[in-house]
Amino acid sequence: MISGLFALLVVCGVARATPPLVPAADVAEVGLHAWWRSGELVMGLPDREGRPGLRPLDSLVPVVLPDDLHEWAAVGETCVTRPESGGEIDGQRVLAKVRATAQGPVIELLAGDQVLAENALGRPAQVCEVLLVQADKLPGLEVIVAWRMELGPDQPGLRGLTVYRVPETAR
DSSP: OHHHHHHHHHHHTTTOOOOBOEEEEEEEEETOEEEEETTEEEEEOTTSTTOEEEOTTTOSSOEEOOSOOTTSEEESSSOOSSOEEEEEETTEEEEEEEEEETTEEEEEEEETTEEEEEEEOSSOOEEEEEEEEOOSSSSSOEEEEEEEEOOOTTSOOEEEEEEEEOOGGGO
């Protein structure tokens, strides 16, 4: 009888787990800025001496930020109310968006009403921007999440970027 009940649950979808968005990078710093262009993501501290930066999807070796970032799109410079970003995976329209929970923001990848993949941001932060883009040289899209957290009344806010890879199982 137990195996029959389990089969019924699987057929009805109760036992099906939503695959996680796969964490690829998680960087935070006071004054952090980020820029994206097709196949590349760079972040750093342009106002600090030496313009320290990082290309977190390529290597953890520090880099100097490019002098000219005009051809790059700034990420997370302003916060929008309901950040989301659309794209296409294997010919299917998908949407990356934020769902608020009591534990904090959850990033979801949806096809219509179906959740293809999701993952918790892991901190009670304000999500400012979500981008579903090609952010590295590997095949497949990434979800870039720009977020902010207030540290205290007299302290500057923490800015961060969390990047997730879309898993193959979400297709």
